[in-house]
Amino acid sequence: MPYKKLEEYNIQVTDDVKNRYKSIIEELGEDTTRDGLLKTPERAAKAMLFLTQGYHQDPVEVLKSAMFKESYNEMVIVKDIELYSLCEHHMLPFFGKAHIAYIPNGNIVGLSKLPRVVDIFARRLQVQERLTEGVLDCINDTLKPQGVAVVIEAYHMCMMMRGVQKQNSVTTTSGFRGQFEKIETRNEFLKLIGK
Ligand SMILES: Nc1nc2c(ncn2[C@@H]2O[C@H](COP(=O)(O)OP(=O)(O)OP(=O)(O)O)[C@@H](O)[C@H]2O)c(=O)[nH]1
Numbered sequence: 001m002p003y004k005k006l007e008e009y010n011i012q013v014t015d016d017v018k019n020r021y022k023s024i025i026e027e028l029g030e031d032t033t034r035d036g037l038l039k040t041p042e043r044a045a046k047a048m049l050f051l052t053q054g055y056h057q058d059p060v061e062v063l064k065s066a067m068f069k070e071s072y073n074e075m076v077i078v079k080d081i082e083l084y085s086l087c088e089h090h091m092l093p094f095f096g097k098a099h100i101a102y103i104p105n106g107n108i109v110g111l112s113k114l115p116r117v118v119d120i121f122a123r124r125l126q127v128q129e130r131l132t133e134g135v136l137d138c139i140n141d142t143l144k145p146q147g148v149a150v151v152i153e154a155y156h157m158c159m160m161m162r163g164v165q166k167q168n169s170v171t172t173t174s175g176f177r178g179q180f181e182k183i184e185t186r187n188e189f190l191k192l193i194g195k
């Protein structure tokens, strides 16, 4: 699929999706002809298409579009990348931060591309574990660095608003490849992100 910048993404809402949202709202007991709800099926459909636009975007293309030959071979860290995703079990948001590090192996990548890759994987129906591995493997396979590390910390609305109703529990997932499999490199990264 061709690489488009997120802001250029053209979202099409079909009447079919709109009508399905309308039926759901009516099933919930609401009146879809009242003023406030008239445009809600369309708005909801648009919002959901926005939140799942990652299915139409290629993270490999994003990384390849800004890879530069450089001899720098120390750790590069982009931390505190905010992320918003949807859990695939309840289609409720989970949100938090991603921290990414890599050690180049001849190529560096445009820094903004790392948050873009996070967004592409986050804007799909996800579990936090697969989101973490998706970002990790994409960077590892495309950039082929000496090592890559990804840590994600997130709050899950399905555990906050419903279900067990725990407001303060944070889920942390992580993945390490290459040099970061060595304990001292991993510890340096964790120290630099404040963990
Ligand atoms: N591993 C993992 N689990 C998740 C994630 N997001 C949501 N879940 C969990 O997915 C599970 C789905 O379990 P089910 O028992 O089928 O669903 P449920 O009856 O709604 O479960 P409760 O949330 O416990 O009420 C729940 O335990 C959620 O907390 C995630 O990113 N990773």
Ligand SMILES: [Zn+2]
Binding pocket: 087, 088, 089, 090, 091, 092, 156, 158, 159
């Ligand atoms: Zn859930």
